[in-house]
């Protein structure tokens with residue numbers, strides 16, 4: 129997702145043969161604050177700006193705690209991931225609106241992908257389900273629990289953890305009966321930051337699985353619209 133695609137609407141066509149999603153989105157950057165484009169921020173309701181900013185602040189605190197837990201689970205110093213990510217982080221949000229769809233068997237709300245982020249915090253619709261996760265070649269519906277947050281590991285954490293934490297492939301089904309709304313907040317390193325597997329998680333049993341990458345969201349964005357799974361494009365094959 130580049131900085132220039134900050135807008136409300138359905139997908140513009142980025143690549144030839146692109147499969148479109150049945151979804152309208154508003155994509156906003158919340159942090160760093162000087163990257164906000166406040167002109168795009170809704171003015172209605174009047175407290176939107178404060179509330180959204182406050183929500184993102186809380187997501188940042190939650191993400192920091194999760195990164196400590198992830199590090200400790202691997203016997204690493206608890207600030208290992210956050211140090212590697214660095215001070216400059218990006219917090220971006222996607223407000224997803226899935227309108228009722230007359231042909232839900234022909235199109236998806238969001239086609240299969242894994243998030244480019246380090247961690248995604250998803251606030252699902254309180255009532256309407258739709259999210260599905262791929263496991264062992266089968267799609268499983270994710271239940272909706274009102275006001276619960278769903279945490280997804282993103283590709284950049286899978287890369288940094290040398291494949292220990294997996295970024296799940298997921299998609300959203302379209303629905304002919306009910307509209308659905310969700311809010312995904314993506315926590316990522318700055319676009320300029322290079323990401324690679326942590327030295328402490330590479331060993332003879334677990335050789336290095338991924339190349340060093342920069343501006344991974346751009347790789348992910350292009351893969352997504354071409355219907356490819358982004359992380360496969362940065363995997364090191366055993367023969368390399």
Ligand SMILES: O=C(O)CCC(=O)C(=O)O
Nearest residue numbers: 222224238259300310312
């Ligand atoms: O709306 C959902 O349940 C998931 C949306 C999603 O996967 C995304 O925005 O990356």
Ligand SMILES: [Fe+2]
Nearest residue numbers: 241242243298
């Ligand atoms: Fe996603």
